[in-house]
Amino acid sequence: MAARTRYAPDRGLTVRMTATMFLLGLVFVAFVxxxxxxxxxxHASSAAIVLFAVVLGGGFAxxxxxxxxxxxxxxxxxxxxxxxxxxxxxxxVDRLCALADMPKPRVAIxxxxxxxxxxxxxxxxxxxxxxxxxxxxxxxxEELEGVIAxxxxxxxxxxxxxxxxxxxxxxxxxxLIRVAFYGELFGGGxxxxxxxxxxxxxxxxxxxxxxxxxxxxxxxxxxxxxxxYRELSADRSGALLTGQPSALKSALIKVSGQMSRIPxxxxxxxxxxxxxxxxxxxxxxPKGSLANVFSTHPSLxxxxxxxDKVQAQLNRTAG
Amino acid sequence: xxxxxxxxxxxxxxxxxxxxLFALPSAAITLDAGAGFKPTGSGSVCFRPVEGRSFADVQKxxxxxxxxxxxxxxxxxxxxxxxxxxxxxxxxxxxxxxLDGLVTDLHAVNSSLVDNGFGPQLLCTLVAFTDDAERRxxxxxxxxxxxxxxxxxLAGERRDNxxxxxxxxxxxxxxxxxxxxxxxxxxxxxxxx
Numbered sequence: 001m002a003a004r005t006r007y008a009p010d011r012g013l014t015v016r017m018t019a020t021m022f023l024l025g026l027v028f029v030a031f032v033x034x035x036x037x038x039x040x041x042x043h044a045s046s047a048a049i050v051l052f053a054v055v056l057g058g059g060f061a062x063x064x065x066x067x068x069x070x071x072x073x074x075x076x077x078x079x080x081x082x083x084x085x086x087x088x089x090x091x092x093v094d095r096l097c098a099l100a101d102m103p104k105p106r107v108a109i110x111x112x113x114x115x116x117x118x119x120x121x122x123x124x125x126x127x128x129x130x131x132x133x134x135x136x137x138x139x140x141x142e143e144l145e146g147v148i149a150x151x152x153x154x155x156x157x158x159x160x161x162x163x164x165x166x167x168x169x170x171x172x173x174x175x176l177i178r179v180a181f182y183g184e185l186f187g188g189g190x191x192x193x194x195x196x197x198x199x200x201x202x203x204x205x206x207x208x209x210x211x212x213x214x215x216x217x218x219x220x221x222x223x224x225x226x227x228x229y230r231e232l233s234a235d236r237s238g239a240l241l242t243g244q245p246s247a248l249k250s251a252l253i254k255v256s257g258q259m260s261r262i263p264x265x266x267x268x269x270x271x272x273x274x275x276x277x278x279x280x281x282x283x284x285x286p287k288g289s290l291a292n293v294f295s296t297h298p299s300l301x302x303x304x305x306x307x308d309k310v311q312a313q314l315n316r317t318a319g
Numbered sequence: 320x321x322x323x324x325x326x327x328x329x330x331x332x333x334x335x336x337x338x339x340l341f342a343l344p345s346a347a348i349t350l351d352a353g354a355g356f357k358p359t360g361s362g363s364v365c366f367r368p369v370e371g372r373s374f375a376d377v378q379k380x381x382x383x384x385x386x387x388x389x390x391x392x393x394x395x396x397x398x399x400x401x402x403x404x405x406x407x408x409x410x411x412x413x414x415x416x417x418l419d420g421l422v423t424d425l426h427a428v429n430s431s432l433v434d435n436g437f438g439p440q441l442l443c444t445l446v447a448f449t450d451d452a453e454r455r456x457x458x459x460x461x462x463x464x465x466x467x468x469x470x471x472x473l474a475g476e477r478r479d480n481x482x483x484x485x486x487x488x489x490x491x492x493x494x495x496x497x498x499x500x501x502x503x504x505x506x507x508x509x510x511x512x
Contacts, residue, residue: 009329017327083505087476088403094504095404099367099442101333101463104501142405157328233328240332243369243440244405315371 010236010309017229021166024222027215028169034211038204049179049208057172065164069106069121069128076118078110078130089136092145093129096152100241105129105155115139115255119151120160127155139251146248147255149238156237159230166223173216180209221293228298232306243314245307252307256300332439336465337429339495343446343458344418346467346493353489356448356456360415363408363511364428365442368401377435378407381428385411388424397424400510406442410511421446429462445470447512454479456486457512458494466497476507 035050064071073080083090089107097104105119105127112132121127129151136144154160183205239245298306324330350356368374378399385397398410411424425444432441441462448456457470469486471479483503487496497503506512 009327014327014329021326087507091404091505091507095367095406095442098461098463098502098504099333099439100330103499104504141403145405153330156330158325159328162325162328230328237328237330240439241330242405243367243374246370311371314369315373 010233010306013229013233013236013306017226017233020222020226020229024166024169024219024226027218027222031169031173031211031215034215035208038207038211049183050176053172053175053179057168057175061164061168061171065122065161068160068164069126072118072120073108073128073130076110076112076130076132078108080106080108080128088141089131089144092141092148093152096145096149096241100152100156102152102156103127105152109133109136117147117151119154121155122160123158124155129155135255138254140247142242142244142247143251143254146238146242146244146251149241150234150248151238153234153237153241154230157230157234159234162230163223163227166226170216170219170223173212173219176212177209177216180205180212183208224294224296227296231297232303235303235307236310239307239310240314245311245314249304249307252300252303333463334438335429335433335441335462337426337433337462339465339467340422340426340429340444340460342494343422343460343467346458346490347418347446347448349490349493350448350458350486354486355450356454356486357450358415358418358421359447359449360413360417360421361410361511362413362421362425362444362446363410363509364425364444365402365406365408365506365509366428366432366437367405367440367442368407369437369440373435374437374440377431377437378409381409381431384427384431385409385424388427398510402508402510408510412511418446443506445506445509445511454482455512456482457506457509458486459506461497461502464497464502465495467494468497468503470503470506472505472507472512476505478505 039050072078081089086107086109089109093104093107096102103124105121105124106129108128108130110130110132113134114132115135115138117129117131117135119127119129129148131144131148135147139147183201235248239248242248297303347358368378382397382399397412400408400410402408409428411421413421413424425446429441429444432438443462444460445457446460448458450456455472457472458467459470460467469483471482471486473479490496
């Protein structure tokens with residue numbers, strides 16, 4: 001029984017994550033209902049546009065999921081390393097995999113002046129874990145291990161799949177906004193003389209665009225919220241795995257402290273990859289500001305507060 | 320991991336499998352007969368320490384327990400060493416013909432960690448062997464898989480893969496070997512080897 005209490009799941013986090021996913025599902029249902037409503041009220045041709053967006057968006061999502069490891073490695077300019085090239089790094093990964101009973105991911109190193117790490121890949125068997133040279137330089141072995149445990153928790157939680165599925169809605173909405181925008185442009189400009197039918201098209205396009213914009217905005221905020229919860233849960237699982245929440249805390253502080261200073265490398269080079277990074281390449285927003293709502297990662301204070309809970313939980317006397 | 324756990328982003332810490340460790344003494348006899356490797360009498364348990372008083376107390380209790388039992392037989396006290404990865408190794412030394420006693424000692428470490436709720440911290444157990452040519456060999460037990468694999472280090476962080484595969488062939492079905500070779504990770508400079 002003692003084992004169960006020491007490693008109990010965080011109920012609060014579970015509830016918040018469930019609520020976020022429920023809302024995302026609700027938006028999806030509302031979106032589908034609105035599309036069907038527009039289609040039946042005006043013209044069936046809008047259904048064809050939606051179908052087009054779904055197929056295109058679906059293709060995009062599946063493609064990016066399937067090639068996520070290759071895309072990420074290329075974007076980060078990372079190179080896969082053998083155990084002979086990086087024995088310490090492989091040693092850490094080996095031990096964590098044995099501890100967590102996970103297949104070993106491929107290990108890559110990116111030559112970068114930003115201290116960071118990410119893990120991606122469509123499933124645990126195709127996962128790749130990447131750390132930057134600066135991260136290895138800056139962190140103590142135990143801190144590095146904490147960061148790697150955090151990234152491996154992302155793999156175990158299948159975060160790439162979950163986030164791709166969650167983003168699907170936003171991708172479709174974004175495509176529809178564009179399609180409707182051009183549709184209105186050309187539909188409105190093209191045949192002013194044809195009367196009623198043309199007016200109908202304009203209304204459909206306008207309605208589609210309005211619905212898509214709302215859906216996009218709402219799902220964007222929800223996805224970011226989900227992303228932050230998943231970061232917290234990766235922190236938690238990582239700290240439970242290593243048994244050293246404080247090492248992860250100090251790694252976070254070191255990395256974030258570095259992030260808020262001016263880095264040597266152009267920040268734009270690192271931005272597209274933010275969602276999978278350990279700490280995003282931007283200045284951390286002050287507490288309570290609006291920027292926190294749009295951020296992919298929770299604030300440093302929040303992450304450390306959650307790790308404090310893990311620390312207390314691990315130290316609880318058994319029995 | 321279930322669908323719901325994936326959706327909610329949580330992992331359950333993996334509990335160790337302990338029972339298969341007791342297959343070791345009989346496998347050691349097969350190994351001696353087939354390849355001439357004898358146990359050196361030392362073995363170790365590797366685990367990930369947890370920060371805080373709670374775990375430190377458990378570790379101290381285990382150490383005292385083992386020292387007590389080895390003291391009675393005039394054996395060596397147990398040693399705890401920390402490796403460069405931050406893992407602790409608890410080394411127990413016996414006479415080379417006391418493999419049963421060694422396995423019992425190692426099991427005592429396992430069960431006290433598990434009883435105190437630290438089962439997920441167990442990484443592996445290592446039992447050392449050597450032959451007349453002084454070649455070193457370890458049989459390593461992976462707690463989370465409940466499987467064994469051989470590890471034969473050579474000088475300069477190289478391993479004797481041929482010997483490892485030979486040992487696997489000799490012991491055969493006497494031990495449950497890890498089928499996934501990618502999980503036969505090296506433990507360079509492991510205490511007790």
